[in-house]
Amino acid sequence: MRLTRAQRHLLDEGTDAQRKAMEILLTVGRLADASRLVPITSAHVSGASFKLIGEPGLEFLEDFASSARVSVPTSVNPLGTDLAQWQALGIPPEFAEKQARIARAYETMGVRPTFSCTPYLLGVRPAFGDHLAWAESSAVCFANSVLGARTNREGGPAALAAAIVGATPEYGLHTDEGRQPTVIVKIRTKPRGIDYSLIGLVAGERVGDGLPFFRGFRATEGDLKWLGAALASSGACGMFHLEGVTPEGRRARVKGLKSITITPDDLTSAKRAHTDGTEADLIGLGSPQLSTEELQAIARLIDRTPPRIPVWVFTSRLVRDGNPEAVGIIERHGGRVLADTCLEVTLLEHRFGTVATPSGKGAYYLPSLCKQKVIFDDLETLLERYA
Amino acid sequence: MKIRARGIVPGRASSMAILSPAPFSFVGGVDLATGSIADAATGIAGERLQGRILAFPTGKGSTVGSYVLYGLGKRGLGPTAIVNRRADAVVAVGATLAGIPMVDRVDVGGLRTGDRIVVDASRGSVELPDVKGKRVVTAILRNRGQILIVRRSEKVGTFQGRWSAISGHIEGREDPKHRAMVEVREETGLQGIGFRSAGDPVLARDGATMYIVDPFLFDAPSRRVHLDWENVEHRWIRPEELDRFATVPRLTDVVAAVLGPSA
Numbered sequence: 215m216r217l218t219r220a221q222r223h224l225l226d227e228g229t230d231a232q233r234k235a236m237e238i239l240l241t242v243g244r245l246a247d248a249s250r251l252v253p254i255t256s257a258h259v260s261g262a263s264f265k266l267i268g269e270p271g272l273e274f275l276e277d278f279a280s281s282a283r284v285s286v287p288t289s290v291n292p293l294g295t296d297l298a299q300w301q302a303l304g305i306p307p308e309f310a311e312k313q314a315r316i317a318r319a320y321e322t323m324g325v326r327p328t329f330s331c332t333p334y335l336l337g338v339r340p341a342f343g344d345h346l347a348w349a350e351s352s353a354v355c356f357a358n359s360v361l362g363a364r365t366n367r368e369g370g371p372a373a374l375a376a377a378i379v380g381a382t383p384e385y386g387l388h389t390d391e392g393r394q395p396t397v398i399v400k401i402r403t404k405p406r407g408i409d410y411s412l413i414g415l416v417a418g419e420r421v422g423d424g425l426p427f428f429r430g431f432r433a434t435e436g437d438l439k440w441l442g443a444a445l446a447s448s449g450a451c452g453m454f455h456l457e458g459v460t461p462e463g464r465r466a467r468v469k470g471l472k473s474i475t476i477t478p479d480d481l482t483s484a485k486r487a488h489t490d491g492t493e494a495d496l497i498g499l500g501s502p503q504l505s506t507e508e509l510q511a512i513a514r515l516i517d518r519t520p521p522r523i524p525v526w527v528f529t530s531r532l533v534r535d536g537n538p539e540a541v542g543i544i545e546r547h548g549g550r551v552l553a554d555t556c557l558e559v560t561l562l563e564h565r566f567g568t569v570a571t572p573s574g575k576g577a578y579y580l581p582s583l584c585k586q587k588v589i590f591d592d593l594e595t596l597l598e599r600y601a
Numbered sequence: 602m603k604i605r606a607r608g609i610v611p612g613r614a615s616s617m618a619i620l621s622p623a624p625f626s627f628v629g630g631v632d633l634a635t636g637s638i639a640d641a642a643t644g645i646a647g648e649r650l651q652g653r654i655l656a657f658p659t660g661k662g663s664t665v666g667s668y669v670l671y672g673l674g675k676r677g678l679g680p681t682a683i684v685n686r687r688a689d690a691v692v693a694v695g696a697t698l699a700g701i702p703m704v705d706r707v708d709v710g711g712l713r714t715g716d717r718i719v720v721d722a723s724r725g726s727v728e729l730p731d732v733k734g735k736r737v738v739t740a741i742l743r744n745r746g747q748i749l750i751v752r753r754s755e756k757v758g759t760f761q762g763r764w765s766a767i768s769g770h771i772e773g774r775e776d777p778k779h780r781a782m783v784e785v786r787e788e789t790g791l792q793g794i795g796f797r798s799a800g801d802p803v804l805a806r807d808g809a810t811m812y813i814v815d816p817f818l819f820d821a822p823s824r825r826v827h828l829d830w831e832n833v834e835h836r837w838i839r840p841e842e843l844d845r846f847a848t849v850p851r852l853t854d855v856v857a858a859v860l861g862p863s864a
Contacts, residue, residue, distance in 0.1 A: 234698065237610075241697045244609055245688055261664070270633065270668035274698065277675075371667050371694050 215243045215383070216250045224379060231282035231378060238375035243383035252345045252384040256287045257377035258333045259325065260349035261370030263294035263559035264313040266583070272312055274371075275319040282323045284377040289328040289336065290320050291350050292503070292528075292556040297329075299552060305561055317554075325377070329554040330530040331502045332439075334361065337532070342461060345388055347376030351452070352502045352575060355442030358453035360435055362461040364388045367452045387452050395427035395455055395466050398473040403481065405431050407592040411574025412481040414441040415488065418449025420474055427468050428456040436505065443502050444574030488577040491587030494570035497521060497596055500528025501557035501576035509533055509551070512593065513540035516547050519597040525549035528556045558583045570596045602734025602811050604707065604802070606684070608722040609693050612702030614682035618716040619645050619653045620709060626662030627669040627695065636678025645714055654718050655680035656709040660692035667695035674699025682720040684709060684727060710854060711804020711811055729811065736771040736813045738781040739855050742794065742821040748840055748856065749821065750848075751788070751832035759807075764846040765832075766855065768814075777815040785819065789835075790827035794819040800858030805850040812850070818859035 217225065225236040239251060261267050261275075293313050295303060300310040321327050328336055331350045340346055340363035348354050349368040357363040366386045368376065376382040386392040399417050403409065410433065417426050426445070433441065433456060445451045455463040499512060509529055516525065527544055531553040534541060541551045552560070558579040562569065569580055570589040577590040589596070621643035630640040636650045643657070650673065660666065670692065673679035679699050683692065688705035696703040702722040712718070712729075719728040742749040750764045769784035771777055778799065785794055800816035826835050838846075840860055843853050 237697050238694055241610055241693050242690060244607075245690060245693055261668075266663075267665050267668060270665060270672045273675075274668045274671045369664055369667070369690050369694060371698065372690065 215240060215248060221251060221379065221381065229281040231278055234278075235282070235375035235378035238372055239379055239381070239383055242372050243385075246383055246385040248383035248385040250384055251379070251381035252388055253381045254286055254347050254376055255344045256289070256333075256340060256346050257284065257373050258289045258291070258346070258348040258350055258353055259320070259370055259373045259377060260291040262291045262316055262320065262329065263555070264309060264316055265294040265561055266559055267316070272316055275316055278374075279319040279322040282374070282378055284324045285380040286377055287338070288325045288377040289330065289333040290325045291329070292331055292559050293317060293329050293554045295560055296552040296554050298554075299550070303561075304565060306564075309561065323374075328530060328532070330532075331556055332505070332530060335503070335505050335533065336530060345382070347373045347382040349373035351446035352439070352443035354452050355446040355454065356439055358387055358393070359442055359455065359460050360438050364393070365452070367446075367450070393453060393462060394425065395468060395471060396424040397421050397426055398468055398471050399426045399428050400473060400475045401428060401430040402475055403431075403478045405433070405437070407594075408485070408572045408574065408590070409481055410437045410441040411444040411572070411577075412484050413476060414444025415448045415574045415578065416476050416480050416484045417454075418445040418447060418451060421449055421451065423450035425451065426454045427463070427466055427471065428454060431456075433459055436508065439502060440574060444578065447575045447578040485590055488574075488590045489588060490581070491568035491570070491589045494523060494568045494589050494596075494600065495566040496562070496569050497523060497525040497600065498528070498557045498562075498569045498571045498576060499525065499573070499593065501571070501573040501579075503556055504529040504533065506533050506537060509537050510540045513543040515593060515597055516549060517543050519601050520547040521597055521600040523600050527551045528560075529553060562586060570600070572596065602732050602813070603726055603728040604734070604804075604813060606704035606720075606722075606725050606727045607706040608704055608725040609688045610696045610701060610703040611723040612682070612700070613719075613721045613723060614654060614702050615719040616652055616654050616681050618656055618684070618712050618714060618718040619648050619650075620712050620714045621645055621655075621657040622710070623657070624659050624661040625657040626660065627666035627673075627692070628663040630662075631669065631673065633669055633672055636673055636676070648714075650680040651678050653680050654682045654684060654720055656684040656707075656712045658686040658709055660685070660689040664691050666691045667698060670695030670701070671698035674701055682722070684712070684718075684720060706801065708802060708804040708854075710851060711806045713806065732809055732811045734811045734813050736777075736815070737768055738771060738777045738784065738815045738817065740767040740781040740785050741816065741818045741856055741859050742767060742785065742789070742791070743797070743818060744821045744824050744837060746839065747837040749789070749826065750836055750838060750843070750846065751828065752834040753849075754831055754833045757831050760849045763849045765849045765852060771815075778817055781815070781817045781819075788829055788831055791821050791823065793822045795822075798859055800855070803851055803855045803858055807850060814851070814855055816855045816858040
């Protein structure tokens, strides 16, 4: 790989963490046959929930934090619990203590303590054409597809290495060629509600690590957040196009591509396939964390049809603090608005057995990551059922 | 014998190999406190990684594997090198964090637990000082979706009576593809075959001998075969029928190297 003089200097004479970071980027670059590093405008690292990374992750992060400092604006994924409400959630103190140490290690490295999977909702958004090193699969899909920024699906340590160096190996979704679609996906229905999640789940299963070019429906930015999160869960997709909607759809070459069709029946069977519970103990909303608009809409729905089972709503600290009224309404009806964490990376398994959710990503991961049975349906339907 | 490999994490190591024929995850696959293998599917459960070179086809499972490998390295309990068929980012990043030399593009199917092995990830090579390497070519001939197999005569030096594809030894520095085409002409009499692709080398082990097989795929314009003395019988079969025949070692993998794993 060709290195600039500054990059060479980091590799030869940088701090321990800078040298290690350069070595990680060289390893990732070798795997991908990348020929150089491209400068990035921001990084987003994953690997923050103690539930997922455990003692080995904590040990690495604390060691690394002794000399690692990020050199570009860097945000970080959700933790395993809400740092302000963990006691009320029945989280074991040892878990909370180790979780707080992970948070501190990231802060020591200069990472913004966002603890969010929606860095694109936290004020500064990447511009069209910006190169990034983002590690959260749903955020990667959003940044590439909806914003036209450029990032591969980075692993946690690789994104952290890129944050330290300020550059990432140039291959895949950083290149024009890597952003071309590999398959046309026609949708034979007018989607609403969880249909966007279902389209993502079905398409991800069928296209694997391909790059789908969707055709046949309209969607808002909010809809595409749910579609992309589901797509990146069941498939290894880092990007999609939607004809007439996403910014790079017009540049996409679709001539001669294989075409597949998703029918309303496909969506119905996917919904059934991801529902194995019968009675929910909890309604879980998030995954990805909710935007201000989504939080306010949920508060209105809950106010109209208050559920008799607990509702946990996951959002970022920023959105929670900015919406005290919506938070108040949800809490008044017995729900909780949790920040710093998200649905499937938080500790649920110590209290619940079945979770109802309208999130495709949540429905996909809850069984394996939280040992939960799932009821996957629209929020309105769930609220009426548990009124 | 010494073969080429792709260096992933630079460095050099020399020790005894331990092999997992199955994909491996450092999460659940190894006990972090002792550095011994915990996953029974590897066939080497209980073996310690320390002081050994760990070979497995590819990584699998949780991304936390990178941190586990870091922790093993920090405690001095990790392997001295890692050899893969195809490196994945989780293991490669973990090996980088731990400073463990790593190579890939090595057919680990030819390695055995207990082999003495030298890994040079900086230069990109793997050496087995106690094993003699013999370079051979294998030509997979394809006609209308079927491939040609031949049964080896009693007059050939090795694997008499077994089913094989057209093959032959590489002599000196000759071009393997050229050798493959010469063998096809000699052993089948077929003319006008069309080269389609070359596969990554397959390592077929026979005791202290390693056959380093360069696989090639050719399209045959006809099915009319005239055998020479090396073979006594031939058949055109679908690739998935291979397992019904007593073949030379790893023929299925050689076919898969040019036709894909469905074969």
